[in-house]
Amino acid sequence: MKGYINNKPVEFEKGETILEVARRNGFFIPTLCELGEINHAPGTCRVCLVEIKMKDDDKSYLVTSCNTPMEEGMEVFTRTKKVREHQRLQVELILADHDEDCATCVRHGDCELQDIAQFVGLKNKRYTYPEFYQRRTKDNSAFSIVRDMSKCIRCNRCITVCREVQGTDVLVFSGTGLESEVSVRDSLDLKNSDCVSCGQCTLVCPVGAIAERDDTEEVIDYLYDKDIITVFQFAPAVRVALGEEFGMEPGTNVEGEIITALKKLGADIVLDTNFAADLVIMEEGSEFLERLKKGKKLPLMTSCSPGWINYVEKYYPEFIENISSVKSPQQCFGAIAKNYLSEMMKIPKEKMRVISIMPCTAKKEEAKRDEFYNDGSYDVDVVLTTREFAHLLKREGIELNKLEKGQFDNPWMGMYSGAAEIFGATGGVMEAAVRTVHFLVKGKELKDIDFKPVRGFKSIKEAEISLGDFGKIKIAVANGLKAAKEIIEKIKNGEASYHFIEVMACPGGCLGGGGQPRHKKNYKEILEARKKAIYKIDKEKEIRQSHNNPLIKKLYEKFLGKPLSEKSHKLLHTHYKNRKREIKHTIKEIWDEIRGNA
Numbered sequence: 001m002k003g004y005i006n007n008k009p010v011e012f013e014k015g016e017t018i019l020e021v022a023r024r025n026g027f028f029i030p031t032l033c034e035l036g037e038i039n040h041a042p043g044t045c046r047v048c049l050v051e052i053k054m055k056d057d058d059k060s061y062l063v064t065s066c067n068t069p070m071e072e073g074m075e076v077f078t079r080t081k082k083v084r085e086h087q088r089l090q091v092e093l094i095l096a097d098h099d100e101d102c103a104t105c106v107r108h109g110d111c112e113l114q115d116i117a118q119f120v121g122l123k124n125k126r127y128t129y130p131e132f133y134q135r136r137t138k139d140n141s142a143f144s145i146v147r148d149m150s151k152c153i154r155c156n157r158c159i160t161v162c163r164e165v166q167g168t169d170v171l172v173f174s175g176t177g178l179e180s181e182v183s184v185r186d187s188l189d190l191k192n193s194d195c196v197s198c199g200q201c202t203l204v205c206p207v208g209a210i211a212e213r214d215d216t217e218e219v220i221d222y223l224y225d226k227d228i229i230t231v232f233q234f235a236p237a238v239r240v241a242l243g244e245e246f247g248m249e250p251g252t253n254v255e256g257e258i259i260t261a262l263k264k265l266g267a268d269i270v271l272d273t274n275f276a277a278d279l280v281i282m283e284e285g286s287e288f289l290e291r292l293k294k295g296k297k298l299p300l301m302t303s304c305s306p307g308w309i310n311y312v313e314k315y316y317p318e319f320i321e322n323i324s325s326v327k328s329p330q331q332c333f334g335a336i337a338k339n340y341l342s343e344m345m346k347i348p349k350e351k352m353r354v355i356s357i358m359p360c361t362a363k364k365e366e367a368k369r370d371e372f373y374n375d376g377s378y379d380v381d382v383v384l385t386t387r388e389f390a391h392l393l394k395r396e397g398i399e400l401n402k403l404e405k406g407q408f409d410n411p412w413m414g415m416y417s418g419a420a421e422i423f424g425a426t427g428g429v430m431e432a433a434v435r436t437v438h439f440l441v442k443g444k445e446l447k448d449i450d451f452k453p454v455r456g457f458k459s460i461k462e463a464e465i466s467l468g469d470f471g472k473i474k475i476a477v478a479n480g481l482k483a484a485k486e487i488i489e490k491i492k493n494g495e496a497s498y499h500f501i502e503v504m505a506c507p508g509g510c511l512g513g514g515g516q517p518r519h520k521k522n523y524k525e526i527l528e529a530r531k532k533a534i535y536k537i538d539k540e541k542e543i544r545q546s547h548n549n550p551l552i553k554k555l556y557e558k559f560l561g562k563p564l565s566e567k568s569h570k571l572l573h574t575h576y577k578n579r580k581r582e583i584k585h586t587i588k589e590i591w592d593e594i595r596g597n598a
Contacts, residue, residue, distance in 0.1 A: 003074040010070075018065035018076055019048055029065050029078055030087070030119050032094075032112060033155040035204055036523050038165065044156050046090050047116055051077040062086055087120040096127035097178060098207070099134070099150035105208040112206035112520070113153060132178040139184070141191035144213060144364040145202060149181040152209040158182060158201035165507060167482035168311070170195045182209070186583075194581065196310035198481065198505045199361030199385075199514015212361045212385050212515055216392045219382055222353045223266040229347050231269045232262050233333050234357040236277070237424035237510035238386050240533040241359065244517040244526070245390035246400040251529035253537060256405025258357075261398050269341075269409050273356070274416030276333035277423045277432070279555070280304065281546035283326040283572055285436045286563035288500055292470050297321045299476075299491070299498040302429050304328045306366035307505025307514075309576060311481055316488055317578035325573040327379075329423065330356050330363055331372055334379030335571040336413065340559050344412050353381045357389045359424070359513030362505065371574045385515025415551045418538030425534045426479040426509035427454035427461060430502040434465055434475070435545045441467045449544055455535075457508055457527065459483040462498075475500045480507040 001012050005027050012021045022029050032045035048065045055073030062082065070076075077083065095117065102108055136149035154173075159182060162171045170193055174183035184193045201210045222228050243252040262270045288300045303309060303324040312319050327335065334354045342349045356363060366372070367380040384392065393400060408414035419435055422428030431451045438446040453463035454477045461477040476498045478484040484503045490496035506512045511530040512523075519526050543549055560568045 001070070001072050003070050003072065003076065005076045006078060007075075012070045014069075016070050018050055018052070018063070018068050018070050018074075021070045022050075022065065022076070022078065027078055030116050031066060032116055032153065032206055033157065034066055034520075035157045035160065036521055038157075038160055038204075044154065045094070047087060047094075047120075049083055049086050049090070051080050051083050053077075084120065088122050091117050091120050091122055092125055092127065094153050095122075095125055097129050097133055098153060099130075099148075105151065106211040106214060107208040110518070111208070129178060136181050137183065139189050140213075141189040142195070142197065142213070142365065143191075143368045144197040144361045145190055145195070145199060145210065146213050147182075147184075147190065147210055149209060151207050152182055153207055154180065154182070155206060157204040157206065158210055161200045161204050165482065166196075166198060166200055166480065166505075167485050168194065168196060168198075168315075171201065194314050196307045196314065196481070196505060197362035197365045197514075198307035200506060202361060202514050203512075203516070203518055206520075212388065213364060214388060215364070215382050215384060216388055216395070219355055219384060219392065222355065222382070227351060229268045229352050230266070231271065231337050231341065231352060231354050232267045232357065233271050233273045233276070233330070233337075233354065234258055234389075235273045235330070235359055235424065235510060236421045236534065236537075237359040237513060237516070237530065238357050238389070240424070240530045240537075241511070241516050242386050242390060243400065244519075245387070245394075248401055249529070250526040251531075251533035253533055254400060256407070257400050257403040259406030259408060260403040261393055261400055263406060264398050264403075265392070265396060267355075269345075270406070271333070271337075271341075271408055271410055271413045272416055273329050273333055273358075274420035274423070275413045275549075275551065276329040276336065277420035278417050278546035278549045278552050279332050279336070279572070280326055280329050281419060281429075281432050281436050282552060282556075282563045283332075283568060284324050285433050285440060285546075287324055287326060288433070288437060289440060290564065292467075292473075292499070299501045300324055302433075302502045304423065304429055305503060305505045305510075306360065306362040308481070308484065308503045310362065310365070310579075311484065311505065313576055313579040315485075315580065317580050319488065320576050320578065323576055325569075325575065327372070327572055327574050328363075328366065329420075330358060330383075331366065331379050331574075332572050333413075334367075334372070334381075335374075336555070338377070338379065339571055340555065341410070341413060343559075345410070350376070354379065356380050356383045357386065358383055359386050359510045359516045360506070361385060361514040363515075371576075386513075387515055387517060390517070411551075412554075413551065415543075415549060417546050417549045418541035418544035419546045420549075421537045421541070422534055424510045425455070425531050426457065426504045426507075426511075427477045427502065428509060428534070429504075430454045430475055430477050430500070432546060433500070433502075436547045437467065438465065439545065439547055441470065445545065450539075454502070457524075457531075460487060473499045475502075477501070478503040479509070481505050 050065045053075040133150040139147040159171045163169045239255040243254045364383045372379045419432035508527045
């Protein structure tokens with residue numbers, strides 16, 4: 001089929017929208033509510049206006065290009081005076097209902113609404129309705145995510161990703177007209193809701209309405225306190241994504257530059273979460289074999305993703321006993337730093353502060369769990385997301401792309417295996433576990449160390465591995481919470497049976513974590529680039545199995561004894577709890593409660 005855009009002929013398939021055809025042919029049309037490949041209610045922002053003329057019709061019409069199909073002979077004009085005037089008016093109306101306290105906004109300098117206002121040539125603003133946006137919800141109840149609905153433009157992105165991608169369906173619209181806003185289901189605040197803190201909503205919000213809680217000031221306070229020893233750790237996925245915030249290609253490994261940047265900030269000790277990932281594999285792999293031998297609760301489910309832990313506690317508490325008792329690498333690192341590193345380096349524990357740089361918003365909440373408060377302090381004191389860390393570096397005038405590569409500080413916790421690095425990708429924890437469990441059972445290394453059946457971004461991946469007397473072990477990997485729900489429901493209904501399951505709450509694993517750099521377009525390609533970088537690091541490592549890390553061996557010899565020892569249980573293992581809300585399911589139950597409280 002054939003049509004015209006700005007007087008140039010274009011070809012298209014039936015059903016394609018004007019926006020799709022324009023994009024493919026290099027014509028730029030601005031959008032706000034659009035969100036890459038995610039299907040949601042289009043036409044919400046009405047910024048993507050174009051002027052069209054139909055075949056055999058002399059009249060022209062303004063339409064939204066994102067939901068108007070291209071038709072045979074249609075003429076489309078993207079930059080006529082009429083289009084530009086109406087785009088400016090539309091953006092002006094959006095801004096009229098928006099708190100423009102830009103200087104203090106978390107999206108300052110990185111705001112899609114500001115970019116659109118510049119594109120449409122907005123020079124002044126005639127309307128404002130503070131009486132509406134100033135009384136909208138500001139929710140600071142959670143440790144991980146904050147909501148400021150005075151900045152919301154009702155683009156629907158956050159609701160779509162929560163409902164369609166993650167399947168949690170926590171965010172909803174409430175109210176009508178100028179009284180409407182994005183709310184939390186059942187009129188709750190985030191802290192007391194069914195939100196799992198995955199942060200996917202913060203990735204897609206075009207403005208500052210939903211964002212991670214900013215903890216950079218606390219980190220600066222620690223850095224400039226001469227009585228405090230700061231110990232920094234950063235996760236595997238951070239090193240292949242942070243460079244994007246400084247104009248570097250997605251997937252660029254900036255591990256060495258991060259170390260140098262932290263030293264410039266004043267960090268006392270810089271180490272790697274990957275060391276703790278190797279430790280987690282030793283503990284979790286041993287726990288899995290113990291459950292197999294003793295017939296304990298199976299399938300064993302991984303515990304590295306705090307968003308997944310929250311999901312089980314809030315949605316499927318009957319599966320809590322299936323969760324591995326091993327803490328996540330972040331928390332294991334904190335516990336070892338404050339109990340082993342402090343002893344080795346003769347640092348008083350009360351003077352040490354462990355600071356994490358993570359791709360994940362849920363890590364903030366995880367660090368503040370009561371279970372991880374021991375002997376007067378938390379295992380991890382502060383968590384910064386990848387985005388927060390980039391913001392901190394920019395504040396301090398540190399240009400990551402111009403730094404030399406540094407080296408990790410400490411001989412006790414500074415080495416990691418390739419298996420630890422692939423923790424950052426969906427399927428990586430399972431692959432790392434398979435490498436070590438195979439060795440623990442058979443006494444020899446897995447022949448094909450690249451266990452490819454669990455790699456990639458498919459929603460559910462399944463495989464089998466032969467483990468000697470244990471026979472065929474069935475494993476599964478869930479990429480995101482929607483896939484996790486599918487697996488759990490199949491298990492409950494007797495439609496599937498597994499021995500070992502990995503779940504990462506965020507699509508793509510930590511590579512696509514809620515605290516990673518934002519990208520409106522080409523996100524799949526960016527995730528692929530990050531994934532490729534993760535596996536390249538693994539491939540180039542001399543040591544690629546957790547059990548072969550000499551510093552892990554030394555840690556057990558000098559401090560922990562052996563996996564699942566009394567000491568390792570005290571420091572590296574935990575428990576979880578039922579946090580499922582009781583919901584009144586019938587009108588009678590609700591009415592009875594109202595009458596009882598009257």
